Amino acid sequence: MNALEVIHDDIQTRFAKMTGRFDRFFMQWIKFNDNSERLFGARGFNNENYLQSRLAENNVDAAAAVFDAVLVHWKEKGQDGNIFAFLNHEDYDGNGIWHYLADTLRQHEGASTLKIARTLLAMDIDFSRRNKNGQSPLFKMLVPTPRWQSLNALIQTKHLSIENIERAVAEGTPEEAERNHVMSMIFSRDIAENRGLLSQHVLRQAVQPQADVTLRAATCRLFFEYFDVETGGTAFFDLIGIANHAMFDDLMRLLMTNTAEMVRKIGAPDTATAKSYAQAYLAQKLLRRKKNGQGVLFVALFAQKHMHMRKITSLLHNDELVIKKIVRGDTVRKEMVIDKTSPAPTNPLLSMLLQQDLDGNTVFHHATMQGDLQALKWLFSGLAPNDIHAIILSVPNKLGLSLIELTQLETVKAHLTQAVMQKRMRPEQAIAYLRALPGENADVAGFLTSKVNEIEELAKSVGRKEPLPPTFQIRKAP
Incomplete structure (x- = not known):
């Protein structure tokens, strides 16, 4: 038997002789003789500690009792270093406490696991740290079924960002098409199952004055580019039905800011061409259609969101787009095609209205x-x-x-x-x-x-x- 098995056998044997709750028993057990030191140093076959082993066995009550006991007892003893070393410990595969907790959350998301998650966040125990296989715990919280209570805890403590989510999803889905689908699935389910709390959170982050270009671009990718492979729709389609005016205004403002930043990055020879580039970029985001052929205006109409319809159409120009190009030293005007399948292929607004x-x-x-x-x-x-x-x-x-x-x-x-x-x-x-x-x-x-x-x-x-x-x-x- 390894040291962890010896400890576990001792705990089980002693508890079997007792009556009452396990958490009260364990709080007394850790104070007895050298049990505290033995618990701190005990490791299993894969170098996991006792708390990790209880989570691995999906024994949530025991894990919660161990977690509370080590925090209280070592704090009383002035052994804060033990607490952080114990909670930051990794097994041979590089899995830390968050990896074990994320696996447990797939089956048991309740008050006990949520309390552990909140405490770890308060202590700044890194939830995004990858194991030796390149996987972070966040991926396990997101896929295949998002664990909303735990994710909401990350939101409430301001630990979660769209960049965290993109990195986590990229770890487990190397193919771009699958990655697009997973990102779309997460945020579609957020809107359907979680009152859109995650969507609101990432949007709120992106419109803050301190947000940078990278964050704004990532948030726009989320709402306007990642699409469901089954329906063809993006998170924007789902958001239209639930967004109030303030939230929708934030989203439109974010899109316009992102558009301006993209146009500056591309560079344009003159103001007219810059405007055409901006319209082309906006059209790329707003003219997407689901597999049933319906675009965002259809969704807004069915949801009776008339003001959303007006704001969307106000972003697109009712005019033929042209750009200036230099051909053999001469400046020539060239039409810019927005949608080659449209009856008005170079007119952004009519292309949308005639879908x-x-x-x-x-x-x-x-x-x-x-x-x-x-x-x-x-x-x-x-x-x-x-x-x-x-x-x-x-x-x-x-x-x-x-x-x-x-x-x-x-x-x-x-x-x-x-x-x-x-x-x-x-x-x-x-x-x-x-x-x-x-x-x-x-x-x-x-x-x-x-x-x-x-x-x-x-x-x-x-x-x-x-x-x-x-x-x-x-x-x-x-």
Whole structure:
């Protein structure tokens, strides 16, 4: 038997003869004879100490009793050095107390383990230290199931940052695609299961005056780049539904600051080109779509977050992006493509507004189908009359329905009937589609009709038979 087994056998034998709680027994045992010294020096086969061995056995009550006893007894004896040496001890594989605790947390996250975690944090026992295999305890707390109580303890004591998390995830997921998915999973679950406390924490850190460029860039990666391989969405998609105005404003401000920093890093020959670079960078972050084809505006619409929609669209310019390049000594203007699949490939705002989901619906279609007049007004705000006219009348979904036709119940029924007859839609799908519509929505129909009439009257007043063609390409039903 090694020294640790001898100690454990002695403790078990003596406790078996006693009545009462183990923690009270152990507090007396450590004071008896040379037990304190024996406990301090006892090691197992892998050089683990007694506290680590109890955690390894998932004996949480015993581990908590040992933890409390060594803190109290050695403090009373003025042996603070013993406390820090005992708690900073590593086994032959480089695993410290946090590694053992992290393994235990995967099965037992409760008051006892949380108390140990909080005390270790208060004592500045490093939770990010890697073992000889390059793994930190934090990775075990994050994957495969985040241990929210313990992570929240790290948050509350201001020990956790997005950089900690990125490093920890990189340790266990060497492939970039898998790493993206794990990061997305952690923060999606945070929003779904943990009231978004982790997301709020890392965002709050990034917008502090003392935050640096690296921290801001890492936080933007989290919200706008790491995506779920199953849905295609980022943490930003999930955050839209829960973020209040202050939190959302912080996120937009962070994105704008990060954009400016990235543009400065790239360098631009003139102000106009710098603005185009900034728009291209913003579009890269904001125009991402999930696998169902829906972008962030769809998510904001479904969550009834109208102000979020307005703030998102306000960041993108309704203009063709161009950059200046030197070709054979001459300066030439070159269009910058934002989304080559879009009807408006070089226009950031229109590229976003004209995104279509798998059913061919734009965010305008969904707002019309929901009878959301306020959303429609805001979505059309700032657009050119000829573009508004075309969006209302000439941008069909897969059923061939334009916005104005979606407000005409008989027209919708005719298109659904045709889709069923052509076996493009099952009867039950057609029924569900019809039931989801608000019916004859006079307000939305009136708004769209009046917009069309107003624009056509404007064209006639300046001597045109019809409005100008739109600035984007009109396509057939997808």
